[in-house]
Amino acid sequence: MLLNNIDVVGVGWGAWAGTHPGALAEQWAGLERLLTSGELAPPEPATYPLDEAAAAVASLENRTAKGKVVLRVRG
16 A cells, blocks of 8 residues: 555444444543543634635645634635
């Protein structure tokens, strides 16, 4: 993959969760505590005007986007 400039992104949660019963619920509970307490804040979405759609897509392709990418259609 390295020599062909190919990225593989993803995870097989279903198979893992089947062999670790209750683990996902435990992890989500811990994540929820961090979010609720403010210790962990989700990234703010990157907002682009529609005429900068190419830049928005580029931020996804080159993985500089953190969190969601939003295209603003009006104003």
